[in-house]
Amino acid sequence: MTAVTAGKGLRDHVQALEFWQTLIDLVKYRSTADEPDPPLHATAEVIAGLFRSVGLSSADVITISHEGKTSAPLVYADQRSDTKGAPTVLLYAHYDVQPADETKWTVTKPFVPKEVTANGDTRLYGRGAADDKSGVVLHLGALKALRDTWSKLPINVKLVVEGEEESSSVLDSYVDAHPEDPRFQADLIIVADTGNLAVGQPALTSTLRGIVAVDVTVKTLAAEVHSGMYGGPAPDAFMTLVRLLSTLHDANGDVAVAGLTRFEHDWAPVREEQYRKDAGVEPGVGLVGTGTIAQRLFGRPSVNVVGLRGAPSMDRPANVLTPEVTARISVRLAPNQDPDAALKALREHIETHAPEAVVRQVVPVSLGQGFAAYQGPHHAAVETALKTAYKTDAVAQSGQGGSIPLVSALHAANPSSDIVLWGCEEPLANIHGNDESVSRSELEHMTLAEALLLDALAAPAR
Template identity: 40%
Template sequence: MSPETTPDTDRRARVRDAALAAVPAALADLGTLVRIPSIAFPGFDRAEVARSADAVKALLDDLGIFERVEIRTAVVPETGVPGMPAVLATRRARNGRPTILLYAHHDVQPVGDESLWESPPFEPTVRGGRLYGRGAADDKAGIMAHVGALRALVAALGSDVDLGVNLFIEGEEEAGSASFAAFLHENADALRADVIVVADSGNWDATTPALTVSLRGNARFTLTVRTLEHASHSGMFGGAVPDAMLATIRLLDTLWDEDGAVAVDGVIERDAETPEYSEETLRDEAGLPAGVQPIGRGSILSRIWNKPSVTVTGIDAPSVRNASNTLTPEVSVVISMRVAPGQDARTAYAALEAHLRAHAPFGAELTFSDIDCGDGFLVDTSGTAVTAARAALEDGYGAAPVDIGVGGSIPFIADLVREFPQAQILVTGVEDPHARAHSPNESLHLDTFRHALLSEALLLERLDRDGL
């Protein structure tokens, strides 16, 4: 051993080498997972989600380090229907070491309009340093970052690992995690951990890692606007009778001010500083054309991370193809509100519902249904696990990590906080700003994946060596 080499540095070096060597096999296994169309939404084949769970279980069985690997479900409390299959693996800690819970999900979003994909969504395709396919980034890459990091730990250290490791690979995150809280409660003893790593977020860019320290909450619901008992001829009655489309357009327009900022009393903003982020970067990452102006006020990242937003994500109304000279009696829209971190999601929803009822034009009848609320999240960054994670990310990426907020929502993290209040929660991920999660041509930046796998392996090694 050279004078500069210590047992600890030699150990880290072995884990580093093993992690880099594990990347090709991890990507090959990721390709296998991407080929399974594990969409947990209603109307899709539940058997494919079960097939995906089986494939994940086989990967965890092959690691050979867990005392138990099982596929489990929990019943959705509101419906009494079993949720989608999740994979749960457990390994007890030894010699006073902590236990880490690694989370990811194996279900994916629907593909949308398949004609917009440049390659088949469930056929993993590499081009330009990226792996394309539905779930390639969100979140089957998260699964393989966990598996690859554990493979590296076992390859480098063999049986000389005292760290407790639990894995929870969910099967319905994209569809709303309806049975998540019940699953946590029923399996609390198996899932309990000192540190929880949620691999379902993103990074500052393709070369700079990030820890997600804030997430917006969400409130999603269907609004139905009705003004007529039945459809009527637009020529005979138009100009005197308000149709549902007119009422819906007028009503929705009240949700935003002239700058596009949310104009709903009782919905709050969070006051927090944000890093520099230019409009040029926004246009590049979001695909915003030169002629279209950004909406909102304040710094761009404050609008995305710390302020509410309201988006109409779906509408049921006569299509252009089926248009006729008819006054539409009823229109339904899906409204998705992102709630500022720190505000209770149901409080924000109540404010939005009250606003809509108060502004309903022409006496239109409003019905609210399919209400789904999830709270945001603020990370306590003072914990030792955060320090360890930052060091591992810097070692793995070769760049200092950035603390970021995320405009999206991961509501189940609030469930984790309620069930395991003493656990330190780390929100990481393998996505970069060009991953296009949930969109056509979703992809994984291959170098980002390599760095993420390496960083997690180094974090596991550090927790196994030093504890918390």
């Protein structure tokens, strides 16, 4: 029996599951980091109950503490099978979501889920529909399918569904500092927080970029002054910042910070035409940097300004010079770049290229290690599960331009274990953007793939 024809029973079972409505209900929860605690706690309690309903009776809401900080409510389970020699799998997802400006959403409001059917597929619109409440539901469906097939779960299951992945995660730093903690050790770790290259085209995420973010404050004047009376000799803080930011790239658009590294890998090609469409690049606007699209997306650093404080506003423009401004600079790092070394390189670049005495602060905001997967003992079963679920003979090896720092910490805690990075966050999902959505067909296919993988993992212990 080939991978394409195997798993028909599980396929029929997964398609009969009714977790789409569960996802719709979860999207209604405003589980963002900038909301007060009750929405996070309420969401976590609902999710714990959902996992108890599919056989994880140990699922509960806990917190993790590290260096005086306490995590957001975390759903955790550690359930042992009666089957002798059963392997242990750790399932990860997160329920917190990015903030959303509902004035910029066009299909629906961020926390009012809406289904839209077009081109033979249904998409659910709403903040977190893809990133990453689809990952929560994916795990739910796979466990339900596995329990219904085997009557009881034939594997040891650990579950981690956190509530602060989109902000500063205490869990990341805790696991990094305590790799020996048995709660976060497993034979196979499935992180449902990435996605395919396109709907219906299965891919495994083999690399993740790291991240360094800093807040740079430039101060040039004691207070605002009239731009006509003083403009010219007097330095405007915003214009000074702009000149500083321009030094972060060279004439080709490549990052010009000495000490930031590059990483080469055999990623699947990314077509420029498709990339421009997915990214919404305006016609006639050139892309930034050199090398292939995959190299620029997955293996090379990128520098962007993701926040400004104190900059002039068009809402109430005034003829004054800006005295002080702060920019948050986000640097995505090559998968093998040491984030501490990257921070040092970025700080040195800023201090070297800034006009004398204007940079008052360079404050680190976040640091995260990238990840490069290796093909361990379960890799063949992972690929077979995807091929079977999507009825194809090919699985692409893709990178992820974003960062999931916890993955590196889990790898350090489980150096010989496979880490699977997959999910429903393909380009049309527009995660972190306006009108985020998820494909129903992707959720069904990925749920089937995970159910098939768990079934294969459990089979030798039967």
